[in-house]
Amino acid sequence: MPSSSPRDSGVLAPVGVFDSGVGGLTVLRALARALPQEDFVYLGDTARLPYGTKSPGSIRRYALQAAALLRDRGVKCLVVACNTASAVALESLAAEFAPVPVLGVVEPGAAAACAATRAGRIAVVATESTVRGGAYQAAIRRCRPDAAVVARACPLFVALAEEGWTDGAVVEAVVHRYLDDLFLAGADTRPDTLVLGCTHFPVLEPALRRVLGDGVSIVDSAQTTAAALTGVLDAAALRRPAAAAGGRIALLATDSAERFARVGGTFLGRPLAPADVEVVDL
Amino acid sequence: MPSSSPRDSGVLAPVGVFDSGVGGLTVLRALARALPQEDFVYLGDTARLPYGTKSPGSIRRYALQAAALLRDRGVKCLVVACNTASAVALESLAAEFAPVPVLGVVEPGAAAACAATRAGRIAVVATESTVRGGAYQAAIRRCRPDAAVVARACPLFVALAEEGWTDGAVVEAVVHRYLDDLFLAGADTRPDTLVLGCTHFPVLEPALRRVLGDGVSIVDSAQTTAAALTGVLDAAALRRPAAAAGGRIALLATDSAERFARVGGTFLGRPLAPADVEVVDL
Numbered sequence: 051m052p053s054s055s056p057r058d059s060g061v062l063a064p065v066g067v068f069d070s071g072v073g074g075l076t077v078l079r080a081l082a083r084a085l086p087q088e089d090f091v092y093l094g095d096t097a098r099l100p101y102g103t104k105s106p107g108s109i110r111r112y113a114l115q116a117a118a119l120l121r122d123r124g125v126k127c128l129v130v131a132c133n134t135a136s137a138v139a140l141e142s143l144a145a146e147f148a149p150v151p152v153l154g155v156v157e158p159g160a161a162a163a164c165a166a167t168r169a170g171r172i173a174v175v176a177t178e179s180t181v182r183g184g185a186y187q188a189a190i191r192r193c194r195p196d197a198a199v200v201a202r203a204c205p206l207f208v209a210l211a212e213e214g215w216t217d218g219a220v221v222e223a224v225v226h227r228y229l230d231d232l233f234l235a236g237a238d239t240r241p242d243t244l245v246l247g248c249t250h251f252p253v254l255e256p257a258l259r260r261v262l263g264d265g266v267s268i269v270d271s272a273q274t275t276a277a278a279l280t281g282v283l284d285a286a287a288l289r290r291p292a293a294a295a296g297g298r299i300a301l302l303a304t305d306s307a308e309r310f311a312r313v314g315g316t317f318l319g320r321p322l323a324p325a326d327v328e329v330v331d332l
Numbered sequence: 333m334p335s336s337s338p339r340d341s342g343v344l345a346p347v348g349v350f351d352s353g354v355g356g357l358t359v360l361r362a363l364a365r366a367l368p369q370e371d372f373v374y375l376g377d378t379a380r381l382p383y384g385t386k387s388p389g390s391i392r393r394y395a396l397q398a399a400a401l402l403r404d405r406g407v408k409c410l411v412v413a414c415n416t417a418s419a420v421a422l423e424s425l426a427a428e429f430a431p432v433p434v435l436g437v438v439e440p441g442a443a444a445a446c447a448a449t450r451a452g453r454i455a456v457v458a459t460e461s462t463v464r465g466g467a468y469q470a471a472i473r474r475c476r477p478d479a480a481v482v483a484r485a486c487p488l489f490v491a492l493a494e495e496g497w498t499d500g501a502v503v504e505a506v507v508h509r510y511l512d513d514l515f516l517a518g519a520d521t522r523p524d525t526l527v528l529g530c531t532h533f534p535v536l537e538p539a540l541r542r543v544l545g546d547g548v549s550i551v552d553s554a555q556t557t558a559a560a561l562t563g564v565l566d567a568a569a570l571r572r573p574a575a576a577a578g579g580r581i582a583l584l585a586t587d588s589a590e591r592f593a594r595v596g597g598t599f600l601g602r603p604l605a606p607a608d609v610e611v612v613d614l
Contacts, residue, residue: 097390098380103494105588108379178591206502209491212385220488220505227502306387309460 060288064089064300065279066125068116071099072310073211073249074131075317077155077272081129082299084276085283089296091123092131094314095332097304100208101134102177102248109179113139114146115332119302121147126288129279130154133248133271134177137185151282156180158278159245159271160189166267167243170194173232174201176247177208186247200241204228204251211250214316221257233262246270253316301327342570346371346582347561348407350398353381354592355493355531356413357599359437359554363411364581366558367565371578373405374413376596377614379586382490383416384459384530391461395421396428397614401584403429408570411561412436415530415553416459419467433564438462440560441527441553442471448549449525452476455514456483458529459490468529482523486510486533493532496598503539515544528552535598583609 065085067078071094078092095101095116101109113135117128128147130136135143136154144152163172174186181203190199206224215221233240244266246252252270259268283289290296303310307327315322347367349360353376360374377383377398383391395417399410410432412418412425418436426434445454456468463485472481488506497503515522526548528534534552541550565571572578585592589609597604 097386099385103381103591104379105591108587206488206491206495206497209488213488215488215509218509220502220509223502223505227497227500305390309385309387 060126061290062294062296063124063126064091064296064298065127065129066117066120066123067092067129067131068113068120068135069094069131069249070101070134071096072314072317073208075314076249076252076270077129077131077275078299079317079319080272080276081279082297084280086297087290087292087295089290089298091120091125091300091302093120093302093330094310095304096306096310097332100177101132102179102205102208104179106138106179106183109135110139110142113143117143117147119330119332121150126150127279127282127286128152129275131249131275133159134179137180137183151286153275153278153282155249155271155275156185156247157189158274159247159269160186161193162269162271162274163190163243163245164194164197166269167194167197169242170197171239171241172197172199172243172245173229173241174199174245174247175204175207175228175251176201178203178205180247186245200232201247202228202232207254208248208250211253211316212313214313216253216316217257221254222261225258225261229262233266241266243267243269250317302330303327304330304332342408343572344576344578345406345408346373346578346580348399348402348405348410349374349413350395350402350410350417351376351413351531352383352416353378354596354599355490357596358531358534358552359411359413359557360581361599361601362554362558363561364579366562368579369572369574369577371572371580373402373407373582373584375402375584375612376592377586378588378592379614382459383414384461384487384490386461388420388461388465391417392421392424395425399425399429401612401614403432408432409561409564409568410434411557413531413557415441416461419462419465433568435557435560435564437531437553437557438467438529439471440556441529441551442468443475444551444553444556445472445525445527446476446479448551449476449479451524452479453521453523454479454481454525454527455511455523456481456527456529457486457489457510457533458483460485460487462529468527482514483529484510484514489536490530490532493535493598494595496595498535498598499539503536504543507540507543511544515548523548525549525551532599584612585609586612586614
């Protein structure tokens with residue numbers, strides 16, 4: 051529908067959500083639930099996933115290309131749902147896309163961890179690049195300077211989630227191998243909070259909870275990112291009025307619509323068909 | 333050293349070897365052992381790995397770009413060490429690079445399987461794209477029309493090999509989950525030969541052998557590709573004379589030299605330093 055002014059166009063424009071693949075659909079799901087009147091355009095850079103094992107330079111270049119495509123689609127705000135891109139490329143993206151607000155998932159994830167921890171001992175599981183970049187560790191210490199933070203790269207969690215093996219003996223064996231030395235430590239040193247620092251990991255939460263037990267709070271960025279997005283849209287007067295309710299979700303991918311639909315359904319929490327996915331070139 | 337004619341230059345030129353990442357180093361290792369007088373240039377497209385979950389169009393585009401870089405380096409022959417690219421893009425590569433000979437790993441792997449099987453029942457483990465493309469199944473049936481071939485996508489094997497988890501409880505649990513239904517079948521239907529249809533998989537061979545037992549022959553493309561390369565070089569009169577012995581190996585990657593060196597050592601079978609790897613842009 052034609053807009054009467056650029057300002058109206060901004061309000062009615064969709065929110066852009068970007069991820070390296072399908073994992074960010076866990077974030078999209080939380081955003082759409084928290085802001086049901088908004089339209090969303092989600093882009094998964096599936097032709098070049100995963101970002102988590104790549105170098106900072108490559109990640110930055112890929113993220114800027116993906117964000118440019120979403121800007122061309124007229125988004126009013128950009129959510130970087132990929133932890134790796136948030137950890138490595140957020141400043142570059144914000145500088146490039148000002149005045150369009152850019153929101154990452156690392157700060158909201160760190161805030162969730164600081165809210166959940168009792169003893170201030172926090173473990174972060176993430177991809178190699180996210181762990182090496184140290185963004186989570188820094189963000190947690192900014193909000194809780196006395197926190198004891200340990201970060202561990204768990205790349206096989208990504209493969210398990212993509213394969214749809216979210217439960218059972220294999221997942222539990224992998225969890226034990228990655229995390230036993232951290233969580234079998236003495237009661238006065240073991241973390242009381244685990245941050246899922248990769249958008250693929252929330253689908254593994256039941257298995258993680260079973261292995262780690264009730265004493266550990268498991269948090270991810272999805273809920274707090276939704277709260278942060280609400281704040282950003284309100285602050286910029288960009289929130290869509292309830293009277294102009296949208297609720298549409300457009301899904302874009304840079305590779306096979308078939309695979310995006312098949313694997314993505316696990317993360318979005320509802321079945322997807324290839325026809326729901328538009329393939330774009332970066 | 334300056335060459336006296338294009339023909340001499342051809343003979344002394346290096347062999348190009350291309351893979352999506354570091355897995356092809358298992359093939360390079362076999363080639364360099366079989367042809368110790370040759371020079372090799374290996375390119376791993378690590379910025380865009382893995383290929384195995386991507387669409388045929390993306391795989392073809394990436395493979396052509398990688399091969400063009402090797403052609404610019406003056407290679408006399410191109411070995412496509414990546415099973416996925418061999419299965420999907422070999423015809424495009426051969427057409428584009430004629431008269432430079434292009435050799436894939438699927439036909440040699442299929443030949444190895446047909447030589448090893450007694451009962452003609454062959455299982456192929458590979459990436460999603462390789463299995464879907466059907467190239468192994470077709471190549472095996474060309475050399476043994478009565479073969480019973482079953483192909484299974486095992487994407488987690490790639491992640492395990494990249495993580496360096498080549499043995500132990502996790503690997504065995506994954507092998508059981510992927511393969512038990514095939515190999516626990518009756519003695520008159522279970523495969524007697526397993527083809528490792530991905531260059532990452534040879535590092536998992538001890539674990540596979542332990543789970544599957546002695547009754548199953550495990551074959552891969554590396555040895556037969558070395559034999560095929562010898563044949564191709566001889567046929568084109570491109571084999572380097574022993575008197576001009578080279579033996580140099582140049583390693584190129586499209587992303588982080590540090591990661592290539594760290595993970596690649598497992599596959600090449602000797603330690604690598606980041607300084608051994610030249611980073612190139614495609």
